Amino acid sequence: MPEDIFVEKLSHLDTCAVSDALDSLGIQGAALGIKQVSVAKKITGRAITVKLTSKDSAPPSSRHLGTAAVEAASHGDVIVVEHGRTDVAGWGGNLSVAASQKGISGIIIDGALRDVDEMWSLQFPAYAASAVPVTARGRIAEESCNEPITVAGIDVKPNDLVIADRSGVVFIPEKIAKEVIDKAEEIMKKEEKMAQSIRQGVPVSSVMGKNYETMLQEE
Ligand SMILES: O=C([O-])CC(=O)C(=O)O
């Protein structure tokens, strides 16, 4: 499989640099309210999207939610789920077993999931609003797979880029990926230089002075 250059570059960045790069372009990319709930592993990849809805409004289905996404995904992809509920889990352990086997990088969901201990044992990264033990079965189902979704207020299309770490989750629209990643690399280099100056004894008020405050406007 040819290497995905954007995913490779993202693996050397963090969510803060990418969020700053998007800020400097006036684009909101950070999905607020979603945090790391399983292993402390940064993930990067391309989005495979799933939208959930209540069982009553979903078309009848002979398979459990999320299974089509796992089967459609390639090694290194990230499953991204629009759920929006915290009273019922929209992802679980057996789905994670299947996702792990497929080499999927992780799961991001703007609601609850369950079987977090199983995800921990699998060393499978999960980012969610919360965890609850309540099953999806009989309550919620899949509305769509690999269609555009909205996750914690952020529009996400299949194949958009994703980065998630201990600071949170950020999505990058595929069509501006190069611009955002180039800018994030620049920002990260500047931040590294600043940290170096602080270590060398330059006063932090000078390192983080006016230039820092206006840095993203100047970008
Ligand atoms: O029933 C569910 O909500 C799904 C589940 O536990 C799993 O994937 O292991």
Ligand SMILES: [Mg+2]
């Ligand atoms: Mg389970």
